[in-house]
Amino acid sequence: MRNNDGHEAHELLLEVKDLKKYFVVGRDFFGRPEKFLKAVDGVSFKIAKGKTLGIVGESGCGKSTMGRSLLRLYDGVQGEMWFKGQDINKLSNREFDKIRPSLQMIFQDPYASLSPRLTVGEIIGESARQHGLVDKAHFHEYVLHIMDMCGLQPHYFERYPHEFSGGQRQRICIARALALKPELVVCDEPVSALDVSIQAQVINMLIDLRQSLGLTYVFISHDLSVVKHISDDVGVMYLGNLVEYGSKEDIFRETLHPYTKALFSAVPVPNPHVKMNRIMLKGDIPSPVNPPKGCKFHTRCDHCMDICREIAPEYREVKPGHFCACHLYNSEEDTKRLIAKDEEEKRLAEEKRLADAQKPLNKFKATVVDKPVGKVKEVVGDTYNKIKEKVKSVVDKKSKDEHKTEPEQKDNGGQE
Ligand SMILES: Nc1ncnc2c1ncn2[C@@H]1O[C@H](COP(=O)(O)OP(=O)(O)OP(=O)(O)O)[C@@H](O)[C@H]1O
Numbered sequence: 320m321r322n323n324d325g326h327e328a329h330e331l332l333l334e335v336k337d338l339k340k341y342f343v344v345g346r347d348f349f350g351r352p353e354k355f356l357k358a359v360d361g362v363s364f365k366i367a368k369g370k371t372l373g374i375v376g377e378s379g380c381g382k383s384t385m386g387r388s389l390l391r392l393y394d395g396v397q398g399e400m401w402f403k404g405q406d407i408n409k410l411s412n413r414e415f416d417k418i419r420p421s422l423q424m425i426f427q428d429p430y431a432s433l434s435p436r437l438t439v440g441e442i443i444g445e446s447a448r449q450h451g452l453v454d455k456a457h458f459h460e461y462v463l464h465i466m467d468m469c470g471l472q473p474h475y476f477e478r479y480p481h482e483f484s485g486g487q488r489q490r491i492c493i494a495r496a497l498a499l500k501p502e503l504v505v506c507d508e509p510v511s512a513l514d515v516s517i518q519a520q521v522i523n524m525l526i527d528l529r530q531s532l533g534l535t536y537v538f539i540s541h542d543l544s545v546v547k548h549i550s551d552d553v554g555v556m557y558l559g560n561l562v563e564y565g566s567k568e569d570i571f572r573e574t575l576h577p578y579t580k581a582l583f584s585a586v587p588v589p590n591p592h593v594k595m596n597r598i599m600l601k602g603d604i605p606s607p608v609n610p611p612k613g614c615k616f617h618t619r620c621d622h623c624m625d626i627c628r629e630i631a632p633e634y635r636e637v638k639p640g641h642f643c644a645c646h647l648y649n650s651e652e653d654t655k656r657l658i659a660k661d662e663e664e665k666r667l668a669e670e671k672r673l674a675d676a677q678k679p680l681n682k683f684k685a686t687v688v689d690k691p692v693g694k695v696k697e698v699v700g701d702t703y704n705k706i707k708e709k710v711k712s713v714v715d716k717k718s719k720d721e722h723k724t725e726p727e728q729k730d731n732g733g734q735e
């Protein structure tokens with residue numbers, strides 16, 4: 320995606336800016352959303368055409384939600400998704416349907432995503448026919464060609480999914496996606512349900528197809544060796560955020576983020592003479608409903624500092640093309656600026672809180688005290704003014720009493 324000097328070298332296919340997907344997990348008495356699970360909480364990245372972005376992270380960190388959001392499989396996804404120059408998150412459903420074939424997904428469980436009542440040929444070709452990519456006359460020939468690319472025998476055409484192994488089923492899923500002539504394919508743990516020997520076959524097939532068809536992949540996996548094998552760029556997710564992103568070489572050789580370091584330290588080294596320095600992560604991943612304040616990783620980080628508990632680190636380009644969200648890489652100026660920004664935000668929040676608390680009082684004053692309107696004013700105007708004067712004199716007297724100093728009071732008391 321980048322030259323050595325950090326400049327863009329390939330045509331950009333997808334740019335995601337501040338992507339968010341919050342699930343509603345609690346509602347108030349009136350049924351209004353009240354509590355949210357922030358599965359994806361502001362993710363930004365770019366993918367060049369023909370490249371593979373690997374996404375890694377612990378279970379529950381939001382990888383699948385992010386992948387599905389890219390294909391608009393959820394409502395209420397916020398952020399921008401620029402695909403070939405247009406923000407597909409802003410398109411109406413009807414407009415998005417036209418480009419839907421260009422964005423396809425391969426799921427983890429191949430069996431669950433295949434209809435048991437359709438033959439392999441129908442499964443692979445049906446959507447392509449519906450989208451007008453192939454007519455009835457050429458359907459058979461078209462599907463056989465795709466099956467051939469995916470290593471499926473022609474006589475499988477009339478057979479049903481239950482007659483196949485896990486690896487063959489995943490090939491059927493891949494063929495179904497490819498029949499739509501996609502440009503971007505989101506592969507969500509495509510091999511994790513397969514036997515290790517079959518995993519390698521399917522991965523190598525995906526790599527060949529990417530080459531021959533010019534495909535671009537978002538490849539989601541918790542298997543770091545698979546990600547290392549297939550990816551050009553790698554993004555590391557933690558509790559809904561990207562904490563590190565860069566080229567595969569940068570991420571694996573010059574790992575920056577303490578979380579990425581801990582993840583990588585758990586990968587077994589195939590050399591008995593190399594001692595593993597495993598970094599044990601403390602505790603479980605916190606709940607995305609109530610994530611920790613400041614850096615979301617601070618509850619498990621060995622390098623945690625005071626600032627980490629209070630202020631979320633910025634996700635920024637620490638080295639050309641290498642992004643990281645960690646206070647360890649702040650300059651002194653960065654830290655000062657973040658602290659000042661945090662104080663300003665707190666001040667504004669306090670101001671808003673006070674203004675909100677004043678709102679009902681101001682409303683009462685505006686409607687009852689300042690504007691007794693129309694007839695009400697005519698009828699009660701005099702009485703109202705008398706009451707106001709009375710109240711004013713009582714308040715003034717009280718305030719005078721309060722301002723009397725103690726010695727004066729004592730003196731007065733002595734005279735009496
Ligand atoms: N439909 C949903 N409603 C509410 N919460 C959801 C929904 N789908 C996912 N989540 C929550 O969002 C968070 C992220 O889930 P997601 O499936 O994206 O994680 P993941 O990184 O893909 O995990 P895994 O590696 O186990 O597949 C989890 O806390 C999950 O419980």
Ligand code: SF4
Nearest residue numbers: 614617620627645646
């Ligand atoms: S910001 Fe602080 S707590 Fe978070 S990863 Fe960096 S050092 Fe650890």
Ligand SMILES: [Mg+2]
Nearest residue numbers: 382383384507
């Ligand atoms: Mg998942």
